[in-house]
Amino acid sequence: MPLPAPELPEPAHADLDSMLSRKFGKEIANYFSGSPLNRVSFLRADHTFLSTAFKHPSTSFLVFSNLQPLFKSPTELAYVSYKDVVPLTGEDPYMQTEDEMISTYNSSKFTPQLIFLGLDERNKNGLLYKDHYKGAPYFAIDATPKGAIQSAAEELAKNLQERGYHFGEARMHMTLPAEEAAIYAEARHLLDWNARNPFCAQCGNPTLSVNGGFKRACPPKDMGSLKGAIGSTNSVTPSDPTERPPCATRTGISNLSFPRTDPTVIMAVVSPDGQRILLGRQKRWPPHWYSTLAGFLEPAESVEEAVRREVWEESGIFLGRVVIHSTQPWPYPANLMIGAIGQAIPEGETVHLGHDAELEDARWFSVEEVREALRVGTSGLGDEAGPEYKEGGLRLPPKTAIANQLMTAVVNGFLGGDSKM
Known part of the structure; x- marks a missing residue:
């Protein structure tokens, strides 16, 4: 027998009397909305914050494999800790600033995709940053076994299975509680977008995930390209072998690609x-x-x-x-x-x-x-x-x-x- 459908998220200020609610009725919040996390989007470029959040004891990591999230049960996502993901990510993937990451970009180095999802401000044991931003950090990580992380990802999957967890497609049953579903939706959307956009749409060269996973940059240099720019049609070898051909995404106000x-x-x-x-x-x-x-x-x-x-x-x-x-x-x-x-x-x-x-x-x-x-x-x-x-x-x-x-x-x-x- 199928599980009963979960309750829908409660709309913001549902009990507040207002002119709009009296005239148009109660606001409707649909499934996959109503996240309990404060996204603090303005902190995604702050690598001191991301580094602190990544290593904090209260941080939760939602693991995906082939876009399938980790479950405890059909109605509960499973989260892992910092020590579980370190074999995949290294101790601190945010030790460099975005500018440093772009200037030292190496397309031959494979790192798992990370997404900073936000802060759960209800958790009183969460981090405190700049005396104002409080909460337990949430990240999503793509642990699909591939590239340099294949063996570490396979080992993690084995350990998670021994704990009774499993990867499953949330779309098939949609039985998660509303708040869990909203966290899952944000994570899946961003992981999928990053996976679909490994190359620059303008010049065709590999891109770099920045801004907590919410943007992709086309770096001007590539330390992994020692024979000149990838895809370059220039007959003249550049003086710097890591230099990539000019790209329109590096001019003007924005040199970034954003999630669609x-x-x-x-x-x-x-x-x-x-x-x-x-x-x-x-x-x-x-x-x-x-x-x-x-x-x-x-x-x-x-x-x-x-x-x-x-x-x-x-x-x-x-x-x-x-x-x-x-x-x-x-x-x-x-x-x-x-x-x-x-x-x-x-x-x-x-x-x-x-x-x-x-x-x-x-x-x-x-x-x-x-x-x-x-x-x-x-x-x-x-x-x-x-x-x-x-x-x-x-x-x-x-x-x-x-x-x-x-x-x-x-x-x-x-x-x-x-x-x-």
């Missing part, structure tokens, strides 16, 4: 009379399983325009008013789901699937039918529905998916986050 986030719209579509909800299904989904429509935001397109375009392309429905409901980070690999609710116009509610072949089916369901399915028919794609579900009934995504929250908002009259069933 792909905005995606996802929308609950309501009929003109407000009594029906449009849902679609893809061919690969289980029988009777439907969800809200979704698609990528395109360049020079507003969120509202993207919602109208995607709905028309996939279902032929024309939308009028569009309102934004809530958002959800989705680290597979780098999406921000922008949840919206749109209402079809009276002369544009006929379903037509002939524009885009993405959906196998799209149809209108009554609000009551969706309400009942939210009560008894929700599950992950690979899981069974609840015990009250009757075969042939509508099946929907679990509450950890923003699609569920959009449908819940509609059946509740657009305000509030709890389903009235």
Whole structure:
């Protein structure tokens, strides 16, 4: 029997009375948001801070292998300590400043990817930096067995397995508590982005991870390139054999590459009379399983325009008013789901699937039918529905998916986050 879906994160200042909450309802915080960590992003370039945080007794390291996080159980991540990761990282990977790291860059040296995730300010035994920044540091580390760390990573994996830990794909069950899921989402997103961007998009040379794992630089020199610049087409040998060819990323204000986030719209579509909800299904989904429509935001397109375009392309429905409901980070690999609710116009509610072949089916369901399915028919794609579900009934995504929250908002009259069933 599948584990019950975890509770969603509590929105910030949920109990505070305000003009906005009275007018628009309670804010919705979706799964993968609501991290308990203060990211202190302005300290990522401070290597004294990173060095102190890396070695602090309260520091926790979330280990990944092939983007799979370390688990104690399906509902609990496992963290390791400084002494566990030292065989992979060395005693202090932050002993040099960013400028020193860039000036002495050596592409032939392999080091595991580290991400500084933030400080847990609830931990009273955490570090105190500059009399102001307090908390237990959190890092993520890519311990995939490869390169110079292969044997050390394999040994670590063996030791972790003996402790009863295992690597597993969090996406398959999404059963982590909300705060754990948010930490995992930040770590996975950044590890995946770094792994996908080992080379400069402008000149093709290897890049260097800096700023606590949140930026990548294209150094002007490479101590690992003794025969001249990698990829250079110059016939003249440079006077400095470590010098790399000029690169546009080293000019102007910024010489760095930043993590990408792909905005995606996802929308609950309501009929003109407000009594029906449009849902679609893809061919690969289980029988009777439907969800809200979704698609990528395109360049020079507003969120509202993207919602109208995607709905028309996939279902032929024309939308009028569009309102934004809530958002959800989705680290597979780098999406921000922008949840919206749109209402079809009276002369544009006929379903037509002939524009885009993405959906196998799209149809209108009554609000009551969706309400009942939210009560008894929700599950992950690979899981069974609840015990009250009757075969042939509508099946929907679990509450950890923003699609569920959009449908819940509609059946509740657009305000509030709890389903009235």
